[in-house]
Structure formats: structure tokens, C-alpha cells
Amino acid sequence: MAPQTTLEEWLRFEDAVESIDLGPIDTEKSWMEPSDLKFLLHFLREKRPAKVLDLGVCDGGTTRILLSELSPAATVHSVDIALRCPRDRSRATGYAAAEWYAGQRERPDWRTYFGRDVSQCLREIGGDIDFCILDTSHRLPGEILSYVAVLPYLQDGATLILHDLVCQTWCCWKREPWEQLPRLNLSANELLFGAIQSKRKSIYRPASSRGRLANIAAVTVDKALALESVETVLGLLCLPWAYWPGRDVAHATAEIVRERYPRPIVELFEDIMRFNARRVEKNLRDNVAFLLAKYGRLAIWGHDEASLRELAGEETLRNPRVRLVHDRPGLKLAGREVESPEAIRQHGLRHVLLADRLPEGEEEELFETLAEAWGVEKVFPRPLLESEGDLRAKLDARRTGISHLISRWPQVAFWGINRRFKELMDEDLVAPANVRLVDSQPGGVYGNKKIEDPEIIRREGIKTVIVSPAAPGPESAAALRRELAGRHGVTKAILLDDLCHHYGETLREEIFKAEPPRFLSRFSQVAFWGIGRQFRELVDEDLVAPANIRLVDRRPGGVYGNKTVEGPEIIEREGIETVIIPSRYLTADGRDPAGEIRRELESRYRVKNIIHLDELFRRPWADPLASRGTIL
Numbered sequence: 001m002a003p004q005t006t007l008e009e010w011l012r013f014e015d016a017v018e019s020i021d022l023g024p025i026d027t028e029k030s031w032m033e034p035s036d037l038k039f040l041l042h043f044l045r046e047k048r049p050a051k052v053l054d055l056g057v058c059d060g061g062t063t064r065i066l067l068s069e070l071s072p073a074a075t076v077h078s079v080d081i082a083l084r085c086p087r088d089r090s091r092a093t094g095y096a097a098a099e100w101y102a103g104q105r106e107r108p109d110w111r112t113y114f115g116r117d118v119s120q121c122l123r124e125i126g127g128d129i130d131f132c133i134l135d136t137s138h139r140l141p142g143e144i145l146s147y148v149a150v151l152p153y154l155q156d157g158a159t160l161i162l163h164d165l166v167c168q169t170w171c172c173w174k175r176e177p178w179e180q181l182p183r184l185n186l187s188a189n190e191l192l193f194g195a196i197q198s199k200r201k202s203i204y205r206p207a208s209s210r211g212r213l214a215n216i217a218a219v220t221v222d223k224a225l226a227l228e229s230v231e232t233v234l235g236l237l238c239l240p241w242a243y244w245p246g247r248d249v250a251h252a253t254a255e256i257v258r259e260r261y262p263r264p265i266v267e268l269f270e271d272i273m274r275f276n277a278r279r280v281e282k283n284l285r286d287n288v289a290f291l292l293a294k295y296g297r298l299a300i301w302g303h304d305e306a307s308l309r310e311l312a313g314e315e316t317l318r319n320p321r322v323r324l325v326h327d328r329p330g331l332k333l334a335g336r337e338v339e340s341p342e343a344i345r346q347h348g349l350r351h352v353l354l355a356d357r358l359p360e361g362e363e364e365e366l367f368e369t370l371a372e373a374w375g376v377e378k379v380f381p382r383p384l385l386e387s388e389g390d391l392r393a394k395l396d397a398r399r400t401g402i403s404h405l406i407s408r409w410p411q412v413a414f415w416g417i418n419r420r421f422k423e424l425m426d427e428d429l430v431a432p433a434n435v436r437l438v439d440s441q442p443g444g445v446y447g448n449k450k451i452e453d454p455e456i457i458r459r460e461g462i463k464t465v466i467v468s469p470a471a472p473g474p475e476s477a478a479a480l481r482r483e484l485a486g487r488h489g490v491t492k493a494i495l496l497d498d499l500c501h502h503y504g505e506t507l508r509e510e511i512f513k514a515e516p517p518r519f520l521s522r523f524s525q526v527a528f529w530g531i532g533r534q535f536r537e538l539v540d541e542d543l544v545a546p547a548n549i550r551l552v553d554r555r556p557g558g559v560y561g562n563k564t565v566e567g568p569e570i571i572e573r574e575g576i577e578t579v580i581i582p583s584r585y586l587t588a589d590g591r592d593p594a595g596e597i598r599r600e601l602e603s604r605y606r607v608k609n610i611i612h613l614d615e616l617f618r619r620p621w622a623d624p625l626a627s628r629g630t631i632l
Helices: 007-018 034-047 061-069 095-102 142-153 178-184 188-195 223-228 230-238 247-260 263-295 305-317 342-346 360-374 382-386 391-408 419-424 455-459 474-488 496-504 515-520 533-538 569-573 593-603
Strands: 051-055 075-080 088-092 109-114 129-134 154-163 200-203 216-220 298-301 322-325 351-354 378-380 412-415 435-438 449-452 464-467 492-495 526-529 549-552 563-566 578-581 609-612
Touching (some): 007 034, 034 061, 034 216, 051 061, 051 142, 061 095, 142 188, 142 223, 142 247, 154 223, 223 230, 230 263, 263 382, 305 382, 322 342, 351 360, 351 382, 360 378, 360 419, 378 419, 412 455, 419 496, 492 496
Parallel strands (some): 075 109, 298 351, 526 578
Antiparallel strands (some): 200 216
């Protein structure tokens, strides 16, 4: 909210947003909460834009709402760097909007630019954009770089919507605990909102949020003020970057800056980009040197000499333990012949580095080809090699965390010995005697282990399974979880990516060995409410073994560990005053299940201490009641 806005004006604005009825609008595939969608709809209906720039499409749920709200005379330009939907990689980016759009007669003009950065599309899109939604990676440089490119193409007075301002601190996102979010570096839009100068800024925190931070904002773009503050915006690019956008995006953005900004801004931008490019080049050289030392021999896949020289440098490229390969052999790069992929099998190479930054679809296809046709086990894509920090530390942290977790369970099975599994798991990690390898297509060997039929899970009573789905997407993972629970009696099913957690972090439970039991022992009686998937993944059976623990669910029955799951009435009957409830999250239709449980516990059962599951299992561990009193 801008300083010039009076309290009366603000209350009118808040009432106008609150009063919007989403009605038949399908919010399921939008990554915005219903309250955020109301905010967006308020500005769409107030401004009635003619030319909309939609940055960050994903499923296309929000794009579909845009298209349904705008008149047929409007044009929507949707841009997304991805070709496949990150939530379900079996579906194309924007599929929800495309399915809706195909069935409409009266509809706006919709133009898509998928697999490209906005800096590479703006000349085609053109100027006079009067409405822009900026909702992309949320990681630096992310929206900062996009804003610098887009600003010259916005009309004076255009509306800029910034979403996910508080991903950095808001635990609803991915249901992550608060203290894990800083590693994700999701603060781009929050920083950008603070840096832009404007006569009117609007934020929205719904009255029902019970203290939740505002997660969506609008800026009315004043071109003169925005250009004055662009130096401050560029200053944000001096903060550590979570990723490097690639040489093509950097060059495309630089071209826009040179054409559209005054000379001092151009010079500042070029200095910042050179600084970050040098840092990325150092990351590349350090990480490649580490991998060569770790694995002894490497294949580097690439056909662009500039990319190869950035990646490895002259000394590495001439190293006889490094082979240059590509499906277009015969080129001579860095003084060496590029060989055909047959060289990978011929020389027994199992680890490949990608020198080129490939489009998303091509990269996935190449990964599959290298694994299936040439026997490659690990592929290191360009973005990973460019990542900030020591790759050695990331891989060692992952190995340490996985080894620690495996040692905690009496038996554990890895289901799905596929390409993703081999990329993330070194052979020695599956060597311990308590580990089994399982696949729906048994046979073959990995490390010292035979790959067995899934029936071994039930036969040996294995309760913990690490899942690497054969097909991408949440539906495949969910189906496999259901099969494990229903057919094989598994109580703890963990996705392999969660176990490895972005090459460095492990599951939250690795640090929960001592403190939560000690904390729970302070109370005469404690109940866990909600014996669902999240509970089973976080809470080991031995944690609920003490006599003071009860398990409660609206659907009683069944057993976990040595405890029967009982109905909520036991809380009142036994006078239980401390209850652990599920973590905070919102369903697709805007419901707050944990909030509903909390309200019932407060009003009906008069429970004193209500603790969310992620507060009990936090990193680093802290007493959930220490700083909040007894009523949370």
C-alpha cells in the first residue's frame, strides 16, 4: 500500500477484494491461493487490460483464469522457460489453459512462448504492455533480470503483479519447515517489490489469514520513477545468485539494456554480469576438476567450442582421461577430435558432463539415450556444474545424510533402479546388509546387490521404501505409494529426490533422533492427530512407543507401531492437553485442514498446547513452546 493511500481508501480496497466471489472459477491447477486469485481478479476487472504479459505459466491454471476474464479483443502473451510442467513432467507447460482454450469460441488472442526466456521474446511481443504478471523462479536472478528486460516494454501506468513475495519465510509453500526455506533463496519478488519506486503499491493480506504475511502485490508502473530506481534494482543482482541463466539469456537481456537504457545503467549492468559470469566460470572449473578426480575418467558431451572452454579449460580438455563426444562427430574442438557416442561404451565411461545448455525436452531425451543406449550411470547437466559452492561439499553432504538414514532403519528397500536412481546413488551407498534393491522388472545387478522382485518387501516385512518412480510426475509417485501401503504393508514411503534433496540436504528426520522424544517425555500425555502420509514419513514407530503417547484420527482403527489409532474423543476422555497436528497447508479449494483441527481442539476439547508437526521436527531443533507460550 502506497503512503499516499488513506485508511478509508485502503479499507474500501480490502472490502472490494474480499467481496469477490470466485464462483465457478476452477482454481485447482493455479499455484495461487484463492485469496491471491481474488487480488488478481480485482485488478484485472478494474484495469480491463488490452495486452497482458504472463510470465511463469507452469500448469496454466492462472493463465486459464486470465483468458476467461479478458475480452476477445485482448491479447495474452504467455512465456515460460520450461517446455514441460514441473509438477507433472508428463504434461506440456500450460496444458490446463490449452485444454480450456480449445473449447471456447469467444476468447482472447493467446500467444505462447515456451522453452524461451522473456528476454528472447520481447521484440516479437512488442511494447504497450499494460498488465504483467511476474511469477517465475523466485530465485535470484530470476524476476530481477526479467523485470529489467520487461520494464522498457511496459506502458506508463501499467499494472505489475508480483506473486509469492514471502516464499522465503512462508511454510505453506511445499509444506517446508520455516528454517529450511533460506537454502532455497526464494526472495526475488520480495526484494523487487521493495526496490521499485512507484506512487501506488498494493499488497493484500486476507482478514482470515490469522497473521499470515501478504504474498501478492501490485505496482502501478510510473515509468519515470521506475527508471530512476532501476539502479537500485540492479543492485539486487550483486547478491548471490541461485543459478546462472545461460549465455543466451544473458546476451539477450544485455541487448535490451543497451538499446533501452541510458549509458550509466548499461555500464553498471555489464559490470554486474561480467562479475557473475566470472564466478560461474570458476564454479565450472572447480566442479569439473573435482569430478575428474572423483571418477578418474569422464566424457564431456558438447559441440560448441565456447561452451567447452567455459566448462573445462585448456588443461582439462587435453587430459587423456577426458573424452569429447557428441552425436555429430568429426568436429575438432580445443585441438581434439570429437568422437561418436560409441566411444562412451568402448572406453567404459559411466559419467558424462554436458557442456551445452540444452532445451528441457532435449536434455531429458539425451539423458535417457545416454543411459539406455550407452550404459551411462551419471549425467551432470550444465546448470548443476555452474551452481554456486563446492560440488564436492554438496555430494559429500548428500552421501553422509543418506548413509546416516539408511543406518537408522533395520531394513530399507529402494524401489525403481532407473536412470534417476543411478544418477543420485553411488554403488557403495547400497552396499549395507539392510538394503534391498527392488524393481517391477527384476534382474540385473547394481553394485553388490541383485535387483529383486517387489514381493520381497512383503516377504521380509520391510516397512521403509525409497521410491524412484519410473514415470515423472506426482500421479506416478502417488500411485506407487498407494501400492506400497495397500499391497505390501509399507508404513514409510519416501521419494528418492526428497531423500537426496537437491544434492546436499537430506530428509528433515535425520536430525530428529534425540530431541523430539525428550520433548514429548515432558508431558503426562500427548496425542498425535492425523496419522497420514506426512506423519508416517516423519515419525518413526519407536517415537510413538512410550506409554504417554496416543494416536488420533477422524478415521480410527488400524495400528502404527505398538499403538492403535483411536477417535478424537479420547482427547476429552483422558484430558489430554498437548496435541501434535499436521503441518500448515492449504488444499486446492482453499481449505486449511490443520486450521480446522486447531479450532476444534481449542473450542471443543480445550487443549492447551497445540503444536504443528513441522514445529516438532525443525532444523535446527528448537523447543516449539519456548518462545510462544503454551497456546500456539
